[in-house]
Amino acid sequence: MSSHKPTLILVHEPEKACLDRLVADGHAPERAAEISSYLAQSTDLAPEFDTLAAACDRGGLAFVPVELDDAASTLTGADPSTTLVWTLTDGIAYFRGGAAPALARLGGFKTIGADDSLFALCQDKFRSGAVLGALGLPVPQAGLARDGKWLVEPPASTAGWFVKPNRLGAKIGIWPDSRVSDLGHALELSRRVFARYRDDVVVQPYVAGRNVRASFLGLTPQTGVEALGIAFVESGADFQTMADSLALYGDTGEAAKAAGEYLEPELVAVGDSQPGADAKIRRIAERLIQGLGLRDVFSIDLRVEADDTVHLIEFEVCPGLPCFDFRDYCRAQWGLSLADAMAQTAANRLMP
Template sequence: MAVALPELVLIHEPEEACRTRLAAMGFEPDRATEISSYLAQSTDLALEFEDLAGACARRGIAFSPVELDHAAAVLAEPHADRRRLVWTLTDGIAYFRGGAGPVLARLQGLPTIGSDDTLFALCQDKFRSGAVLKALGLPVPAAGLARDGTWIVPPPEAAQGYFVKPNRLGAKIGIWEDSQARSKARALDLSRRVFSAYRDDVVVQPYVTGRNVRASFLAVRPDAGPEALGVYFVDSGGDFQTMADSMALYGGTGAVAKADGLYVEPQLVPVADLQPAADQAIRGIAARLMAGLGLRDVFSIDFRVEADDTVHLIEFEVCPGLPCFDFRAYCRREWGMSLPEAMAATAAARLTA
């Protein structure tokens, strides 16, 4: 009797499933497309499932991609004859539902790649997440919270104005070229626009200067720590990335942009090459997040870094955009692997140990 191979189960929510559900909730088609673009990594990585399956097979494990709507049934299947490992590709607790992935795995007693399910919920609420990060003593900008033109929590005074973004949406959704507001009144105007389009609150933070930095992490080796972070300036040509920028890079809308010659990949520059002190500060913050908050296995952290090495922690993601240009570059530079090879190696190190 053949022995079943250890299995990597990759749970993901497709863009189309999200659009269909949003349409049923009464969202306009254009808004549903914008919101569902957060799930573009499902669209992009699906093109490489065959490569990922091959990379897994070379390491003696099976690969099973599972759409979120089928995950409960698949994970409930008897598995006593094989080891199974669950990797949740797409998260979400409001517009998206991927946060159910690690919960379903825990319900079935299955091990997971990634942080525990409490962090899946926390990182999707920027206001609550910021409060927790602040309590840990990390350098997070203070924040206010507004809903449809009304302050729930007013922000502090800010001489350089404010930055306004939806509270529960990712992938730059609801961030426009005018999302930097000079006054609290203007911030409230933006909160009305966000609520009208997306039915979401907005986080209002004092605007911080500096360059955008992305720190990416994948524990190909189970014992990898902050030294394995890839810490890069991400220069997209603007002060901050907008929703339009994001939609031109990934998923179905990104494919159209590439076909039309509109795709411009941002530049990545190692922070250590230009500001080594800032690089070390970022790795120290990541170490505190791993020890104090429980980040592990795979995540990304966004920062703003000023010329004098002042570091501002903006937010973290437990389901970073794996097929995105920056994470692919990280896998190549840090681990010397393609994305499918790095994912397979990460899973195999846990399944075959």
Template sequence: MPHSQPTLILVHEPVKACFDRLVAEGYPTERATEISSYLAQSTDLAPEFGELAAACGKRGLAFMAAELDDAATVLAKADPRATLVWTLTDGVAYFRGGASPALARLNGLRTIGADDSLFALCQDKFRSGAVLAALGLPVPAVGLARNGAWLVEPPASAAGWFVKPNRLGAKIGIWADSRITELGHALELSRRVFAGYRDDVVVQPYVAGRNVRASFLGLKPETGVEALGIAFVDSGGDFQTMADSMALYGDTGQAARDAGIYAEPELEPVAASQPAADRAIRAIAQKLTAGVGLKDVFSVDFRVEADDTVHLIEFEVCPGLPCFDFRDYCRRQWGMSLADAMAETAANRLLR
């Protein structure tokens, strides 16, 4: 039987599909809008599917974008000898992208990125934090609360605490009062989060410092942590709220661009001002790739203090590819547009 044409299949969960499902499950429209906004990279990348197809075509690949609800059918028909699956979003709670690498494995298809077990782990901050702590990595200890009651009490903290949903989004607090000085307020926030988002909250000691994003794309299979792009991400605030996040991506971000009020956070290479912190982050990333199995494409979030103390906040197996920071990384590290970098990565896996 002849081989099919080598094909990259990009599986993505559209915002509307998630929104409609959440509303059907009884979420208020405003909450469903906020939750589904985390899938905005599907919205932001869709206009570039033609560019991606052209970049793949130049390298001898076919390209197919498959919506998550169609993935079971599409992947069941794919040729295992000539197919590579790239999943654009994770998710086992509000989002369902974690089903994609599992379906790929079920059908004997190769994938870009971590195995499906990490898609589940990374979205649960409490469980992933426990794993990272067991590896000896510098993660803040956390407590866990559900609807006003402690499941695990947080450690004492002279600097106060930070409260965030356990399974939603990345490192943000939902509201501007997510940094707290009284644990009673953490329980109040947990009631708010449970009422609006049906989620627990993690409560971690507040750690000072600047926000850092480490981005990685293994353009070639042998690429190591030397290819990490490590940058301070300065948005003008100590942490990101839900409103801040929504202003950057998807339809809300596009509206801000149209109105001329869109402002991307500033990126500054950590090595330029704190080379010791840059080295520490690369060592942590090396331990992550070995201990957890991160590979191919991922991002890691940190807080870095002025004395080079590094706090690991969390990792993502599906970084926001069309986001400003990952595009900047592709340009700086690989000298390529996002489409070319993705196509080159796929070609190096399928053809070489």
């Protein structure tokens, strides 16, 4: 790769590459398709690569989208002094995107986003929760089960528990019965998850409240939590299942739209009705930035109760940039399209 311009390299793992690798590793094709669907932002953003290239060009940058399997060879031919690496898709287990920031660090490249250690941490919900708890953040305690056996027993809970995969990269409960009232059911779900996906499950006390997404893009390196976009995500459901997720993104999302089965959740600013909760979430984000090292681009998922009690569920270092909520955030906070917001963010790092 050669360019006289400063260059933004966007590294992404395509759904198809992941699916083929999972099938070759013995996963059933249907399960592999479900797992690889978490990489749908690669599918959804690819049609806009020309738009991104044009936006970068207006800012004096070259834009090079690179599939993950080509990242090492592409970076070998790039100039670290004029190249910025932005990793679109993460992963350390089923997905491999976490290798990209590590490769960038190895080659001495500037990056957008957190360092590679956080790419690994956020993909293991049990370990991530332990670190967040040690930082004093309001994250539910968790147990861990594998194929019907406890590795760590969960705490007692009068409200029941919530069961979710540990490393599949999502907060979803997979099935509608993922909220359970007895721990025997939780172990049964762990057997089901292990059989289908080869994953452990995190078992946390169920926490009440409305689902909240906090989105962040640091258009300049000096941008702080004042730029956080914090919104209730109103889908009409208590939590998202695998079926809900499949209907929102990627090829399955497009099929759902074509069939008239796609219903985009409503976003409502938390600060409009619960300014106290909004302020708490900004303090949580500040703690994550200072204590954990989040920067540039990330999202946080939370539950907020009517009395402003806030529960931190998880953070993501590779938020779904082409998803409806992040596009809305770019428009509302920055007055920019996704492509222009990405291009300006990159330009402000390469040409401050």
